[in-house]
Amino acid sequence: RKEVEQDPGPFNVPEGATVAFNCTYSNSASQSFFWYRQDCRKEPKLLMSVYSSGNEDGRFTAQLNRASQYISLLIRDSKLSDSATYLCVVNEGNQFYFGTGTSLTVIP
């Protein structure tokens, strides 16, 4: 069983659309949670941390539901520059576990 599971997509959405990504994790003792963004042939970069209270950074909103072991990312008013792969990441002890990523393409 994988530690972190994501819908791989791909998601193809028009500019201006709202899109949501989901992720589940298997270990209830997981300590911290993140969304990373990875552009083609580049390294993953931290997009945002995820907190139980929910957190927002501009057009991006992340939410954590510990009871359901579920993490979400909402992107509003999608831009062409949002096209990338989004990785769900979970920290357990001194290790980090990655989902396989969700591919997003924003279409003009």
Add this chain to the structure above:
Amino acid sequence: DAGITQSPRHKVTETGTPVTLRCHQTENHRYMYWYRQDPGHGLRLIHYSYGVKDTDKGEVSDGYSVSRSKTEDFLLTLESATSSQTSVYFCAISESGRGTNEKLFFGSGTQLSVL
């Protein structure tokens, strides 16, 4: 951006030859990690280090060894490269490795092709 440098950026080698990848950090972070990324598998941990000379195995450690003789350097060695080790290798660092809000920062990656 975090100060992490991977070398080489690209490497083509032949089956059976030894290969060493280097990761250098200027952040003085305690934890360093080596991951490989393959289509359909995402990022998988090879080995990690929690201090000088302190290392441990990850999920896919077979065929790989590591060394950390200085805080800033973490080396990944393929003793005898095989075609299944063709992949993109990422080094990452973390300040303390655990706890709420602990984050990973990545190097630019090394594309390794084993022919």
